[in-house]
Amino acid sequence: QTASSLASIALQGAHTREELARSQSRLTEIAAAMPGVIFQQVQQQDGLEFSYVAEGAEELLGVDAESLMKDASLLWSRVDERDRCIIDQVLAGQVEGTLSKECWFRLHMPDGSLRWIEAHARRINEGDKQGWAGIFLDATEQYERERRLHRAGLVFDHAQEGIMITDAELRILEVNPAFTRITGYEAEEAVGQTPRILSSGRHGRAFYREMWDQIRSQGHWEGEIWNRRKDGEIYPEWLSITTARDPRSGETQYIGVFTDISRLKQSEEELAHLAHHDMLTGLPNRLMFHLRLDHALARARRDGRQVALLFLDLDRFKNLNDTLGHAFGDQILRQVAARLERVVREQDLVARLGGDEFVILLEDLKDTEASGRVAEALIEVLRQPYTIENREYFLSASIGISHFPADGEQADDLLRAADLALYQAKEEGRSTWRVHQPELTRRVEAFVNMEAALRQALEREELCLYYQPKVDARTRQVIGAEALIRWEHPEQGLIPPNHFLPL
Incomplete structure (x- = not known):
């Protein structure tokens, strides 16, 4: 009995040790896994x-x-x-x-x-x-992942650019503080809405369709867009939209990053204004004038309309400017510009070409006489006294007028014709206006040709002297001689001095 009991106890102990060994082995395997x-x-x-x-x-x-x-x-x-x-x-x-x-x-x-x-x-x-x-x-890896998330959170919270994250249905999931600063919408106001709350109405369906076609095909879109703030102000922004897909869930999100470019657009507009306007008077400059003139002539050709060009120059302004100083002259020019703009219609153009030269572009004229009436009004308004530092000064102006299509089809032709008419107005007493006449062009061209030929005559020794004796009327004796110059032109023959001496 005792031996049997001892054997049973030993057998149970062996089973227990075996079970413990198996348990230990299982625990070791679990620990290793x-x-x-x-x-x-x-x-x-x-x-x-x-x-x-x-x-x-x-x-x-x-x-x-x-x-x-x-x-x-x-x-x-x-x-x-x-x-x-x-x-x-x-x-x-x-x-x-x-x-x-x-x-x-x-x-x-x-x-x-x-x-x-x-x-x-x-x-x-x-x-x-x-x-x-x-x-x-x-x-x-977890630390690096959390650190990246932390850095991303810092960027999200402190970025100067607005950031908006939406789901695949374009419901806004999250926005950053810069979004609120730029748009005026708090996070709780924006989340759950769609980006349509920012729509300015300036872009049509075709614009957004093209945008989303590119996002879906390329995963990215970037460009300038006009949006609306919460207070209703419309502003320009540079927007970048990127598609983000979760590799685990497969969910699609869209990340929009945008910058308010209002100041940039304002700077661009200011630079464009400076490039096309005179800094002293604020009037359109020569570049802007030529652009407007080209457009006006294109419309006139298409619609069969008349256009007039008035070339205006202040009489003896240089003498006044040199005597009283350029600061004084600048004040005069600013007042002249303001007066000219008051006379013409809103659709007409007043530009400063430089110095004391101005041009006025009149479009859609019913008749050519209208340009003369405008010129008379301009001369009259410029005759009025100019008050500078409690003193009055008086000026006058001369104007030359050309018409499209009578005086030319191209801008340069009209400018040249108006300039010739201005020259005639100054020759005939100033403070008046003249319309270009074809005969004037012929005279000026002949004058220019004569001047060029005279230069060649000096080089070719075509000028010669004729001596005319001087006789004493009482004694009938020759007491001297008068030297008279003549031009022996190879084509026109002998040209008398009164034709070329004024040159």
């Missing part, structure tokens, strides 16, 4: 020591399990200085009384790299065994 390294620490006289470390310690922690259970400092001595205080608190038992703990620390690996370790542990209290049981995890 865990993503981290399971450990157990117990309180010793010298502090906490590892009583168990699962496989994988060398790969994760840089020291094998057996060595670690012999000397825990092989791990703790490689903790980065920035995290040493955390580990010192744990090892010194400053967390007594807590049931669980977790911490993150940086660990210097044998190959020189730095790895983030995440530790989770629960307190154990089994008789004389007191300590911790837990797991070490590689948190490097």
Whole structure:
């Protein structure tokens, strides 16, 4: 009986040891399959020591399990200085009384790299065994991911550009503070809405259709767009829309990043204005005038309309400007510009070509006499006194007029004709106006040709002297001779001096 009982007890003990071995094996396999390294620490006289470390310690922690259970400092001595205080608190038992703990620390690996370790542990209290049981995890990727998210959050919150994120149905999911600053919509007002709340109405369906066709085909669109703020103000922005797809869920989101370019557009408009306007008077300059003249002539050709060009020059302005100074002259020119604009119609153009030269472009004239009436009104308004520093000054102006199509089909022809008419007005006493006549052009062309030929005559020695005797009427004796120059032109023959001396 006793022997049988002893055998039974021995058999049960063997089964128990076998079961424990199998359990231990299963636990070891489970520990090996865990993503981290399971450990157990117990309180010793010298502090906490590892009583168990699962496989994988060398790969994760840089020291094998057996060595670690012999000397825990092989791990703790490689903790980065920035995290040493955390580990010192744990090892010194400053967390007594807590049931669980977790911490993150940086660990210097044998190959020189730095790895983030995440530790989770629960307190154990089994008789004389007191300590911790837990797991070490590689948190490097998680830390980097969280750090990227943190940086992205900083960019999102502090970016000067407005950022708007929508789902596939274009419902707004999130906006950043810059979105609120630019549009005036708070986050809670925008979330759940669609970007249509910003629509200015300036773009048609074709614009948005083309935009979304490109986004869906290329995943990106960028360009200038006009939107509306919450207060109703319409403003320009530079918008970039990018498609973002979650690789795990497959969900599509759209990220819109935009910049308010109101100041840029204003600067562009100011530069364009400066490029096309006279800085002194604010009138259109020569460049703007030629653009408007070309357009006016194109419309006149198409519609069969008449156009008049008035070339205006202030009489003796240079003498006044040189005598009283350029600052005085600038004030006069500004007043002249203002008076000219008051006389003409809104659709007409007054431009300053430079100095004291102005041109007035009259479109859609019913008859050519209308330009004369305008010229008379301009001369009259410029005759009125100019008050500068409590003193009155008087000026007059002369005007030459040309008409399309009578005086030319091209802009240069009309300008030349108006200039010739202006020359005639000044020759005939100033403070008046003259309409271009074809005969004037012929005279001027003959004058120019004669001047050019005279220069050649000097080089070719075509000029010669004729001596005319001077006779005393009483004695009938020759008392001298008068030298008279003549031009022996090879084609026109002998040209008398009264034809070329004025040149």
